[in-house]
Amino acid sequence: MRRTAQIARLAARSIAARRMPIDRPGASASAPVRPNLVSAARAPILAPQTPLARRGLSMSSKGLAGADGGQEGEVLEKLRGVIDPDLKRDIVDCGFIKDLKIEGGKVSFMLELTTPACPVKEEFKKDSTRLVSELPWVESVSVSISSRKRTHKPSAEGGDMKRNAGCPGLKDVQRIIAVSSGKGGVGKSTVAVNLAYSIARLGGKVGIIDADIFGPSLPTMVAPASTRISLSKDNEAMLAPLEHDGVKLMSYGYTAKATKEGAAVMRGPMASNTMHQLIAYTDWGYLDYLIIDMPPGTSDIHLTLGQELTMDGAVIVTTPQRLSYVDVVKGIEMFDTMKVPILGLVQNMAYFNCSCGKKHLPFGPGHGQKLIELYGIPASVSLPIQSDISEHGDSGSPYVTSRKGSEVDGTYAELASAVVQQLSKLAEGQHDIPLVEYEPKASVVKVTPSKGEGRSFSPKSLRDACRCAGCQATEKAAGTMRTPPAPADVIPVDMSPKGRYAINIDWSDGHSSIFTYAQLEAHEGA
Structure with missing residues (x-):
């Protein structure tokens, strides 16, 4: 009983507007500019004049810089034939090659990529193995894959500029992605949930938080085996997230059940404080990506989260109607004001596949291309009107986990690949403003x-x-x-x-x- 009461007090603390003793960091530093349109995952790019270029291989390589010659130099020279399709540099120059060991004819090394969800990691591994195996003295090649962790960058004052310094639950979260819309009813939560599970399928450790205090959707859309909120085993000052198919979950809807408060009725500042504490004091542990399912529109919660969290990017969800276009422009400009790059655009309910075999556009062609051209959005996908998508959302089973291989599943996979690639580019400083x-x-x-x-x-x-x-x-x-x-x-x-x-x-x-x-x-x- 004591532990249950403790959980209830923790969850209800923000409802009573009692602030936790936290430091509020400043607004997040700006990130580089976005590039031109990109879409799905691409295989490694190599010399286009050779037949091997289509497979991400090159017949030639640059002169080896920094190698000690001999067998190690030969291996590194071969590995220069694999080019990262996003960074446009070979994997040696990118610093991906770690722990290179040569024992007789046995070669082993690690590929330390920018993200564990890299869409072309298997191609990297396959092509690296093939190239090194071409050396006449090589008997076997062993390639393992890891990903680099984000490091704190020094601030202008010379100190350590830590991300999300006032949010202890986020200390091991590598990247934060907001999924937002200018208005309600466009399917934003559906996109957020399926994007989270699609990134997890790529190999990333993912969490999702429902930031809509007034109308939480996550408890309906994802039904874990247990919805009982408990305190973290490692820190009883924080809540433990729920988990479903490897994805960590948190929503005000879960805590409302624990405190028997029902629907949230509170003023804007109190709602913002509640959501900040729910994100900051959930013990997320190590995550490669935390997806924030933002409330619809542009409100105090958006501004509070934008100021107090270091968001790495945003995915914007809209529909083809003119009204949605007007509202989504406001949302895009809000994120630009907060210096949060737009990673992609989702035009939901854009079409439906008729039984006659034709694709119909009930709301017209939409304004997706106009938004891409006007705001330089790097990736865009369209999703159909389809009854089983909403059925899965209502049943607590994410669509992409139940309908693998479907058209919609493929579209979400394309979106997930584009998002993680774009974040890797931004992290590597590939988009400098001219x-x-x-x-x-x-x-x-x-x-x-x-x-x-x-x-x-x-x-x-x-x-x-x-x-x-x-x-x-x-x-x-x-x-x-x-x-x-x-x-x-x-x-x-x-x-x-x-x-x-x-x-x-x-x-x-x-x-x-x-x-x-x-x-x-x-x-x-x-």
């Missing part, structure tokens, strides 16, 4: 990437390339395919970053444009 500047003397706009040479073009060519909503409305009203050209002497009067994905340019003719960095780097104007 420098954009206007040079008055030459009257050119110059775009200089972090690596490589810059490009310059006239302000007028860039102004004429604007494809904002205002320009498109002008074209539609005039019945033309192009916006009327800008004045010949138009120049930028102000440039300001738009989150981490784009730049806003105010022009001397009174117009304002938003260009993604990818659009600027690809601009072909004179």
Whole structure:
């Protein structure tokens, strides 16, 4: 009885608005800019001019740097033939090769990848084994796979900048992913749950928390063998998460059962504090990924979590309707304000497969491509209207665990691969923001990437390339395919970053444009 009462007190502490003694970290540091559109997992990329390139192998390799020659040098030289398809570098340069040992003709080493959920890890292993086996003196090759843990980066003041410093339950959580939507009823929770289980299938240790205090969905969508909340065995100041098929779970809905409170009725600040404590004081243990199923819309809870947690990225869920588009834009801009990169876009209920064999779009083509182009979102998938998806959600069984090999399961696998690949790119600093500047003397706009040479073009060519909503409305009203050209002497009067994905340019003719960095780097104007 004492232990049951202790659990109830812990779960109810936030309901009574009694704050726990925690330190609130500052807003999360910005991460690099997003790249262009990517989709499903790709095999390792190698020299395109050879037939082996399609299998991720190269017939040639670079000169070996840092090898001691001899057999070790030969092995490393061979391994330079395997290229990471996302980082665009060979696995030796990426630092993936660890514990290389050579005993006679036996070669063994470890591939330490950026994530245990790497979609191409088996291809890496297979191709590495094949290449090293080509050496005439090699009798056997043993390759093991591990993943590197995230390390704290030093802060500007010289101290140790720890992630989520005021959240003891998150100390061993490597990456946090928010799944969000601009409005309710678009299937966000369904996407969050199935994404979590799809990433777990790739090999990652995953947890999911339902951050909707007022309408928790997780207790309905996932039914573990036991829903009894207990204290952590390692720390009785924290709650132990539930678990189902290897995925850890937590929701206010579970704690409400323990305290017999029923539905949550509380003001915004109290709800935000409740959710923060539920995330921070759940003993998650080691997780590669924690999925946060955010409440719908943009509220105090979103801002609180964005300020107090280091979110590594967000997946946005929407539907094809115009109203959903308007709301999802607000959500994307909220995350950009909080410097949280958008990892992918899910257009749910986008189509249905008719018994006649045709694919129908009941709500039209949607606005997914427009969002991708406008905000530089790196991955996008569409999900169908399908009755058995909701049936699985209502029965407590995630769709992807019960319908393996189906079309929808494949789409979630594609989304999971794209998300983990994008996070690996961001962690490796692959998306640096280019420098954009206007040079008055030459009257050119110059775009200089972090690596490589810059490009310059006239302000007028860039102004004429604007494809904002205002320009498109002008074209539609005039019945033309192009916006009327800008004045010949138009120049930028102000440039300001738009989150981490784009730049806003105010022009001397009174117009304002938003260009993604990818659009600027690809601009072909004179």
